[in-house]
Amino acid sequence: MNKITIVTPDNIEVEYTLASLAIRAAAAGVDMIIQMVVFGLIAMIGMMLMDFERIFSADFNQMDYIIISVLLVSYGLITYGYYVLSDIFMKGQTLGKRIYNIRIIKENGEGISAVHAIIREFLKVTVDGFGIGIVLIFINAKYKRIGDMLASTIVVCEEKGEQRIETLLSGENNYNLEDEDLQLVRDYYNRKDLLNRHDRQLFEDKVLKYLWQKYGIKMEEYNKESFIQSIVK
Amino acid sequence: MKREDQFIRVYKEKWDELNNAISRIEKEGLHKLSNDELKQYLNLTKSVSHHLALAKSNHYSDDLVKFLNSLIVRANNNLYIVKKSGKQIVIDYVTKGFPDGVRKYKKDILLSTAIFMLALVLGYILVLVDEGYATFFLPEAILHRTDWEMDVSGWEEKQFVLLSSIVTVNNIGVSIKAFALGIFGGVITAYILFMNGGMLGALTSLVYVNSGNMVNYAAHILPHGIIELTAIMISGGAGIMIGRHLLIPGQLKRKDAVIKGSKEAAYLLPGIFLLLIIAGLIEGFITPFRIHAMFKLVFAGITALMLVLYFGVKRK
Numbered sequence: 001m002n003k004i005t006i007v008t009p010d011n012i013e014v015e016y017t018l019a020s021l022a023i024r025a026a027a028a029g030v031d032m033i034i035q036m037v038v039f040g041l042i043a044m045i046g047m048m049l050m051d052f053e054r055i056f057s058a059d060f061n062q063m064d065y066i067i068i069s070v071l072l073v074s075y076g077l078i079t080y081g082y083y084v085l086s087d088i089f090m091k092g093q094t095l096g097k098r099i100y101n102i103r104i105i106k107e108n109g110e111g112i113s114a115v116h117a118i119i120r121e122f123l124k125v126t127v128d129g130f131g132i133g134i135v136l137i138f139i140n141a142k143y144k145r146i147g148d149m150l151a152s153t154i155v156v157c158e159e160k161g162e163q164r165i166e167t168l169l170s171g172e173n174n175y176n177l178e179d180e181d182l183q184l185v186r187d188y189y190n191r192k193d194l195l196n197r198h199d200r201q202l203f204e205d206k207v208l209k210y211l212w213q214k215y216g217i218k219m220e221e222y223n224k225e226s227f228i229q230s231i232v233k
Numbered sequence: 234m235k236r237e238d239q240f241i242r243v244y245k246e247k248w249d250e251l252n253n254a255i256s257r258i259e260k261e262g263l264h265k266l267s268n269d270e271l272k273q274y275l276n277l278t279k280s281v282s283h284h285l286a287l288a289k290s291n292h293y294s295d296d297l298v299k300f301l302n303s304l305i306v307r308a309n310n311n312l313y314i315v316k317k318s319g320k321q322i323v324i325d326y327v328t329k330g331f332p333d334g335v336r337k338y339k340k341d342i343l344l345s346t347a348i349f350m351l352a353l354v355l356g357y358i359l360v361l362v363d364e365g366y367a368t369f370f371l372p373e374a375i376l377h378r379t380d381w382e383m384d385v386s387g388w389e390e391k392q393f394v395l396l397s398s399i400v401t402v403n404n405i406g407v408s409i410k411a412f413a414l415g416i417f418g419g420v421i422t423a424y425i426l427f428m429n430g431g432m433l434g435a436l437t438s439l440v441y442v443n444s445g446n447m448v449n450y451a452a453h454i455l456p457h458g459i460i461e462l463t464a465i466m467i468s469g470g471a472g473i474m475i476g477r478h479l480l481i482p483g484q485l486k487r488k489d490a491v492i493k494g495s496k497e498a499a500y501l502l503p504g505i506f507l508l509l510i511i512a513g514l515i516e517g518f519i520t521p522f523r524i525h526a527m528f529k530l531v532f533a534g535i536t537a538l539m540l541v542l543y544f545g546v547k548r549k
Contacts, residue, residue, distance in 0.1 A: 012286050015302050069397070075402075103310065122413045126409060
C-alpha cells in the first residue's frame, strides 16, 4: 500500500492511500464494459427501429438518417464524454471507480473541477492510446498517467471509516474482564512474538474462544487483532 | 493509555455526528443541508481535523489515528468540492469566461492561425503549379471529380441530420486532438493545423482552376466555415499553449509550467465544443439548403460579425 500525505487547507496533515494499479485497471475495465453495454443497448434499439430490407436496397428515409445520427452522436458522446462528464458530476468518480471505492483528487487534497476532468480524460482518449500512459503509470511513484501529471491529480482509495469505530470505542473496560483474564491476554500479547506463526494462531484462537464464551462477546473474524489490542491498552 | 480513552470518550459524540453527516451527504448530496447544518458540518470537520492533529502529536494508537484520518478524508471529499450552482457557472462561462480566455491567449491562437494560413497559401500555390500536389492534402479521388460548379448541394434534405452529426462529432474529435497532442511540444498540433490548412488551400485552388465559380464555392463553405475555423484555430491555440509551456517554462519549474498551461488551455475547450456544435448545425441544416448563394454569403457575413462582437467586445 502506497501512502501519500497531504496538507489540507486547514493545515492538517491527512494521509491518503493511493489506489493500486490493479484496482484502477479493474475500475477502468468496469467503465469499459458499461460504455460497451450502453452503446450496445442504444445500437440494438436503433436497429430494431430500422427496416433492413429497405437499408440493404440503399433506400434510406428520413427516420433512418435520424437513427444513424443518434447512434453516431451517442458513440461520440460515450467515447469522448463518458469519463469527463462522470468525473464532473460524480465528483471525481466514474461508475467503475465508485464500485471500487476510488476517487480522483487534486494533489492538494481538494476535489477536482471540470478543467482537471477535461485534461485527464481527453489525454486518455488521445495520448494514452499510444501506450504512453501505461508506461508512465509504471515509472511514476504516484502512479500518474500523463493526464494525471498535467492536471496534477492523483487517484486515492476512499476508506470507509464506519467499520472501525466500534472496536475503537468499545475501549478498555467495556468488556469488564476479570483481572486474571486481563493478565492472561497481556501476557499473551507481550510474548506472542516468541511463538512461531502456527502456534501463535492456535493459541490466539484458544484464548479468544475462551474469552468470547465467558463474557458473551460477539466478535467478527476480521478484528481479532484490534480486539486484543483494545484489551491490552 | 488512560488519556487516550478519555480522549475517545469525550469526543466520540462529535465523531459519530460527523460520521452521520458524511453518510447523509453521500446519500442525499450537499444541497439538502440547511444553512445551519452546513455550518455545523464545517465546524465539525474543523474540530475533528484538530482531533486528528492532536492524536498524532500525542502518539495515540494507530487505530485511532487511522480512524480519524479516514473520517477527515471522507469529510474533505465533500467539503472542497462545493461549487456555485451549475447553471450560473455555465452562463458566466459562455458570456464572459470563454471570450475573456480567448482574448487572454490571443497570441497562441494567432500563432495557430498563422500556421493554418501558411499551409492554406502553400496548398493553394502548389495546386496552381501542378494539380497533382493536391493528393498531398486531399484523397486522390478528388482529382477525378468532374463537376466543380457546385451550384446545388449533393445532399438531400432528409440527410441533413446525418451530415450535421457527422461533421460535429468529427470536428470535436479534431479539436480534442489538437488540444491534447499539444503535449508533444505543440508539434503534432501544428501538423494537424498544417494539414487542415493545406487541405482547404488545395481544395480552393482546385475549384478555382476547374470552374472559377468562386461565389458558389464560398456559399458552400463560408456559412459554417467561419465559426468552424475559428473554433479549430482556438483549439490549435490551446494545443500550442501546452506545447509552449513545455518548451519555454519561463520562471516556473517545467512541470509546474506545463500544468499551468494545460489548465488554461483546457478552460477553452467547452467553448470550442459549443462553437463546433453551432457550426455543425449550420453545416447540416443551412449550408446545403437550396437557396440563392447570396443569402448564404449574407448569412456567413452575419456569423462573422457575431464572432467579432462576441470575442471583440469586453463585458463587465
